Amino acid sequence: MTNSLDACEEAGILPEIGVEIQQLAEDHFIITSKDNGPGIPEKYIGKALGKMLAGTKFHRYIQQRGQQVIGASGCVMFSYLTTGKPARAISCSDGVRREYELTIDLKKNEPIVKKLSEQPTEEHGLTVISEYKELKYEKSNKGPFEYLRRTALANPHATITLKEPDGTNSVFPRSIDKNPPRPFEIKPHPLGIGPHDLLEFCQRYSKDHRRVSSLLQEVFSRVSANKVAELRALVPDVDFDKNPAQLTWPEAEKIVNSFKQVKWISPSMDALVPIGKDQIEISFKNIFSPEYLVVTERSPKVYRGGIPFMVEAAIAYGGGVAAAGKKGEIMRFANRVPMLFDTSGCAITETVKSVEWARYNLKDFEEEPIVVLVNFVSVYVPYTSAGKLAIAVEDDIVDEIKFAVMEAARGIHRYI
Known part of the structure; x- marks a missing residue:
């Protein structure tokens, strides 16, 4: 659901999302989720649906619905673990309809993708069909109906439909015809990170920056050359001219602690987009x-x-x-x-x-x-x-x- 909303909004499409739940036995269900988004290009289908923690949402300072990147792939994995069957995905993207079977190699955390068909189409969107056992369907405050109703409440630009196992159809029509403004990414603020975060950034950007001092100024907000000079004075035993990839945990800890002793301008606030x-x-x-x-x-x-x-x-x-x-x-x-x-x-x-x-x-x-x-x-x-x-x-x-x-x-x- 959250992936569908994000994909539609990024493509400038008013979301139309449908969920159908079929009950095969007491604890056995087939769930079909379909959206009208841009679909997933072929080279990304495995990464998007069949690889855990493989998304681009980690360490991005941008308002977003999902951050742990386990939702879609977690569903594919749970489907396979409880039924032994692959999930099916139908992606309509760039004028081509492609159908796949997807599972995950649990030992290697790698997607196993088998393409079933490919043909031209004028449609766009993604459909995922997965089968599950060991589930219980409830009409309660923790069930699918309530989840979708609340999703519709917080996303009035989306039309959401649900077909329940007993055949009941529910429609939550959109109440506004405009997507919300797209949030934009901001640089992390020094006071908002820990030693682990600093080391992650150092590893990721070490190829772009040869010195810790230059990385701090380019990757983080509100860090100037004068602020780096203050940090040097606070932790003289840390070499700010070393390669960021060589920074150790004790050094990262000292730098993060020194952040708290410096006066900083507050972070940018205009990146937040409320419901309204x-x-x-x-x-x-x-x-x-x-x-x-x-x-x-x-x-x-x-x-x-x-x-x-x-x-x-x-x-x-x-x-x-x-x-x-x-x-x-x-x-x-x-x-x-x-x-x-x-x-x-x-x-x-x-x-x-x-x-x-x-x-x-x-x-x-x-x-x-x-x-x-x-x-x-x-x-x-x-x-x-x-x-x-x-x-x-x-x-x-x-x-x-x-x-x-x-x-x-x-x-x-x-x-x-």
């Missing part, structure tokens, strides 16, 4: 039609001293929320992507539940016809694990979430 107040209002009314809705958008801030982020929150009360059976529900998002699991370990959940709701005339939050949406926007999301299920508790993030939710709660209080 108007878009959230339109989307909520389109999907839930609440009796009353308040949306707040906080100004950008930084956490860990150098990573830009912002928080937007919405509280929907009564009306369609009550009709949908929603009571005291918290909808968590990171860069427009819904997070359904690991609820209790997330900074969003902990912060929303810590609010004194009785002050806002909501005496029993768990029983009120209310939905609280929080979207965390950043070039780097501090997930608690590779599964991207929850956001880590960081003081600066918690404060912003709380301020955003309390601001929206005051609007609900005035209405009640």
